[in-house]
Amino acid sequence: MAKKILVTEDSSTMRALIGSTIAAIGDYEIVEAANGFEALRILPREKVDMVLTDINMPDINGLELVSFIRGNANYKHLPLVIISTEGSERDRLKGLDLGADAYLVKPFAPEELQQLIRKFLG
Template sequence: MKKVILIADDSPTIRKFVSFSLTMHGFEVVSACDGMEAMEKLPAHKVDLVITDLNMPNMDGFELIKAIRGNEDYKDIPIIILSSLSGSEDVERGMSYGASSYLVKPFDPKRIHYEVSKYLN
C-alpha cells in the first residue's frame, strides 16, 4: 500500500512540483492550498506524513502544526516544514510547535525525498 503524503502550500507551482517528485518515488500525494483545507482533508485520507509551508492564508503552517499536534488522531504524524522563512527564529518556532524537519526553499527534490524517507521507510 502506498504511503500518503499531504502537502499544504498556497503556491500551486510548489504543490505540483513536490507532488510530481514524490509520486515518482511511489508515494500518493494529497494537496491543500492552506492549513484549513489540510485539516479538512486529514480525516478523508490515511495520511502518513505532512509537508507544510508556513506562510499561507486562512490558517498558516504554524497553526496547522499546532492543530495536528493537538489532535489525538494525528499527533504522531511526521511534519516537514518547507518554507522560504530561513531565520533561526522561524526554524526554532516551527520545531518547538512539533515539526519533525525544516527545509528551506528553494529546495532540492532529492533532499525532500531523503527527509520523507527518514520517516516513512
C-alpha cells in the same frame, strides 16, 4: 498500499513540483491542500501518513497547523516537515518547538526532500 502524503502549500506550481519530486522515488500518494483550511478538512477524511506544510499561507498559518496536528490524538504521531522560504528562520524554529520533525528551506534540492520522505516513510 501506497503511503499518503499531505502537501499544504498555497502555490500550485510548488505543490506540483513537490509532488513530482516525491513521485520520482516511489509509489506515494500525494494529497494536495491549497491552504490550511483545506488541510483541516482533509486530515479527518483521508488517512494520511505524513504532512508537509508551508508557513506563510492565508487563513491559518503553518505553525497553527503544526500545533493543531501535534495536539490531536489522531494525528500527533504523523511525521511533519515544514517547507518554507529562506528568511523566516524565527518562524521555522517556532515550528520545531511546536513539534515539527524537520524543516526544509526553499529552494531545496530534490534529493533533500526525497531523503526526508525516505527517512520518515521508508
